[in-house]
Amino acid sequence: MDTTSSWIDIQAGDGRFGAYLALPRGGKGPGIVLLQEIFGVNSHIRAVADQYAADGYVVLAPDLFWRSGPRIELGYDDVSWARAVELMNATDVDKAQQDIGHTVRALRAQPGVQGKVGAIGFCFGGRLAYHTAANGQVDAAVAYYGGGIHNALGRAPQVRIPLQMHFGALDAHIPADAVARIATAFEDNDGVEIHVYDQAQHGFNCNHRASYQQRAAAQAHGNTLVFLSDHL
Known part of the structure; x- marks a missing residue:
């Protein structure tokens, strides 16, 4: 893949944390916070970062579990699932x-970033992407199967940037009624944008998981690229 990657350090108020940086060929493009x-910034998330870098974006994926341990x-x-849930529950969302x-500011400061910055999140990160949109921290956001969004719809009026959400029709963690509540909250x-993929379960984009659904992943990636090209 025609990308260059490395880890960089970002200063927070209570320490420093790492972030995986993936640069496109030529090193320049709009920015994405991934x-x-x-499960952390694991091989799958790094592969997703490299994929979007190959699509022409400067991608930065912060290690959000750094207070529990670096990288x-x-x-x-x-066993990994149990540990991952522990880490999620131990994470202070604020x-x-x-x-x-801090990651958005670090990304905007990258010399290769041209134009706007968006956020893309998956699962736990999808929920965070929704809050990032509500906070107005980026210019556009994409949330893949963001668990818990339906419990935070009080923030829906605060979303004033373009937001795209992807859900699987067979997602046992985010049932159809939850997606319907989200759609109702944003109908005006x-x-x-909300996309629901038939035959897709939770985690359908991750080819490391049994729930991977190639067609849904391909459709969602295409929809995401069109959305990003329109707004970044």
Whole structure:
């Protein structure tokens, strides 16, 4: 893949944390803050960063679990799942949002970033992408199967930037009624897109998981690229 990657350090109010930086060929493009699943900035998230870098974006994926330990990287077996849930529950979401703000500033300061900055998040990171949109920290945001968004719809009126959300029709963690509630909350917001993919489960974009659904992943990636090209 025609990208260059490295880890950089970002200063937070209570320490420093790492972030995976992926540069496109030529080193220049709009910016994307990539927000991890509950498994850390693992090989899958780094591959997603490299993928969007190959699509022409400067991508920065912050290590949001750094207060529990630097660069924690988990797989998808039962033991990893249990540890991932522990890490998610131990994460202070307000501090994570502050970390995202620091990451956005660090990304905008990268010499290769031209134009606007967006956020893309998956699962836990999808929920954070939604809050990032509500906070107005980026110019556009994309949330893949963001768990818990339906419990935070009080923030829906605060979303004033373009937002795209992706859900699987067979997602056991985000049932159809939750997606319907989200759709209702945003029915008068023309800047919000919601895509639901038939036969797709939670985590359908991750080819490291049994729930990977190639067609849904391809469709969602295409929809995301069109959305980003329109708004970044």
